[in-house]
Amino acid sequence: MGFCHAYRDDLVLLARTRWQLRRAIAALHEEIAALGLRLHRVKRFIGRTTQGFDFLGYQIRAGARLRPSAEGLRRLRERARQLYEREGDWQRLRQYVLRWWRWHLGGLDGMVRWKGGVKRTWHHVCTHLAGKHPPG
Helix, strand or coil: CCEEEEECCEEEEECCCHHHHHHHHHHHHHHHHHCCCCCCCCCCCCCCCCCCEEECCEEECCCCCEEECHHHHHHHHHHHHHHHHHHCCHHHHHHHHHHHHHHHHCCCCCCECCCCHHHHHHHHHHHCCCCCCCCC
16 A cells, blocks of 8 residues: 555655555545545646655655755745835845745754755845845
C-alpha cells in the first residue's frame, strides 16, 4: 500500500509501483466515499515524480530537502508587491517576508533547505520590486 499524508483538504499519495498506487487510490476512494466526500477531478496529478513536484508551496524531490516552489515564490513576490504598493513601508514588508520564511520552516525540522536563509528570501523579494531598494 502507498503512503498518504493529508493536510486539511490537500493530500499526497505515493507508491513504489503502479499496482500499489492503483490499490491505494481504490482504498482512498472507498474512504472518501464512506465520509460522504469526493475528490476534486481537476486538481490532481497521477504519474511519475522523478523530477519532483510542487505541494503546498514546496518543491518536493526524492532525496532532497524541501525548498520553496516556483509558484510559492511567485505568490510571495506578488503579495509583497501588493503590500508595498498599498503601504510603502519597508519595515512592514520585511516583517511579512520574515513571517513567510518562518511559515516555510514551520514544523519541518531538518527537512527544509536553509540555503541563504531569510536574507536570501528578502533579497529575492526586493530585487523583484521593480527597482525599489530598501533604505540603508
